[in-house]
Amino acid sequence: MKVGERLKSTASTTEVIVVKVGDTVSGPLLCAGAPMSAVGSGSGAPPASRGATAGDAGLVIGKRYSGAGVEVLCVTPGTGPLSVDGVDLELTAPRPLPSSD
Template structure:
């Protein structure tokens, strides 16, 4: 997994782009318990609900945890996890005051 890489779930319609990857990350990114892969390597016609039935991933939102951050570009069933840690919805960064 590397920054800028697009990954698609094999069990839902979810797709993400990797924004940040730490040096200590060793495992694959999982969506609803199944490994994510490049879109050309994923099975065609993903399901709309993963086997875990987790919370849906929201398009345009960032998910982070375990020194990884991804951006959801196609919504689908979740959750996302890596190295046994579930990625959480990242809080938006506050903009500086323009006063």
């Protein structure tokens, strides 16, 4: 996993772009418990669509998720959760803009 890489889920429709990767990150990015793969690799077939269940966390387009030294930007929504090294990535709160006064 490297900065700028676009990854797609093999378990849902989720796609993300890697924004930050810490030096201590050793494992792959997982979505819904399955490793994500680089866009353009694999069979090219879209993942099987599955409905959200009560335990699924919906990933929102345009939102950043971070944790365990990794930050990603969701570019295609889907079900999750995202995790790295056994740590779930959490929705990052937007930073407030400075006042124009």
